Amino acid sequence: RRYGLQYLGNFQITFITIYSLIVIDHFSSAKFYKSWSGYQDEMAWGAAWLHRATGENSYRTKAMEITSTLGSAGEISWDNKVEAVKILLAITTERQEYRDAARGFCQRILNCDTCKTNDGLVFIQPWGSLRHASNVAFACLAADAAGVTSIPYASAKHQINYILGENTRKFSYVVGLGSRYPTQPHHASSSCPIVGPCNWDNYRSTKPNPQVLRGALVGGPKSRDDNDYVDVRSDYVTNEVTTDYNAGFQSALAALLSTCK
Numbered sequence: 001r002r003y004g005l006q007y008l009g010n011f012q013i014t015f016i017t018i019y020s021l022i023v024i025d026h027f028s029s030a031k032f033y034k035s036w037s038g039y040q041d042e043m044a045w046g047a048a049w050l051h052r053a054t055g056e057n058s059y060r061t062k063a064m065e066i067t068s069t070l071g072s073a074g075e076i077s078w079d080n081k082v083e084a085v086k087i088l089l090a091i092t093t094e095r096q097e098y099r100d101a102a103r104g105f106c107q108r109i110l111n112c113d114t115c116k117t118n119d120g121l122v123f124i125q126p127w128g129s130l131r132h133a134s135n136v137a138f139a140c141l142a143a144d145a146a147g148v149t150s151i152p153y154a155s156a157k158h159q160i161n162y163i164l165g166e167n168t169r170k171f172s173y174v175v176g177l178g179s180r181y182p183t184q185p186h187h188a189s190s191s192c193p194i195v196g197p198c199n200w201d202n203y204r205s206t207k208p209n210p211q212v213l214r215g216a217l218v219g220g221p222k223s224r225d226d227n228d229y230v231d232v233r234s235d236y237v238t239n240e241v242t243t244d245y246n247a248g249f250q251s252a253l254a255a256l257l258s259t260c261k
Helices: 002-014 040-054 057-067 082-093 096-110 129-145 153-163 200-204 243-259
Strands: none
Touching: 040 057, 040 082, 057 082, 082 096, 082 129, 096 129, 096 153, 129 153, 129 243, 153 243
16 A cells, blocks of 8 residues: 555656646547646645555655645635645644634635525535535535634535535535436436437426436526526536535534534
């Protein structure tokens, strides 16, 4: 295990580039999943986790060195991990500069009333707004649980409750949960019947998806208007489902269940 991790670390340091510059495939992944923030945050993120996994200080030094050049960010996402790196370093190094950065990020995002919808959802950007709110909630709950910083706990908890239906629409954004939830998530296989053709006619259908994709989190409102959401299969901004949407959401939910505050 240790040698495998060391190989991964050496590979990361040796082959430095943005993956979207070298990936060529039929579906143009590089176009849709371009690394807009660059590779430095991933380098720091990888080094920070390698330090945590191996305990080797060289990885910590590398993570801190790169992080010192990254500045700050207003989100935590698959593309931009700057603030997540600082929170992880705050947990593993206990250095005050990272503790201050973690506190500053969580306070800045969770306490920003002008950045929220009327129902209290932290709104960061239109595409996958609930994913962004979940990621912030999880990262800050993790920081709080590790004793790095106290956070606006109620605001973090509300992000998850909002997703589960605590909003003026009384709408759950988790497929299959509650009495009102998305019936047309932008998801190919659940849009098709168990038996029969699976084609663009299924995609264009106005009927609910034949398969209920239970537990999947959709994108959510695409503005600070809580009603700016449509349950339409073709609207991938509001109704797409992806693994990174569920990752932060389920992790935050687990964190809340573990504390039971």
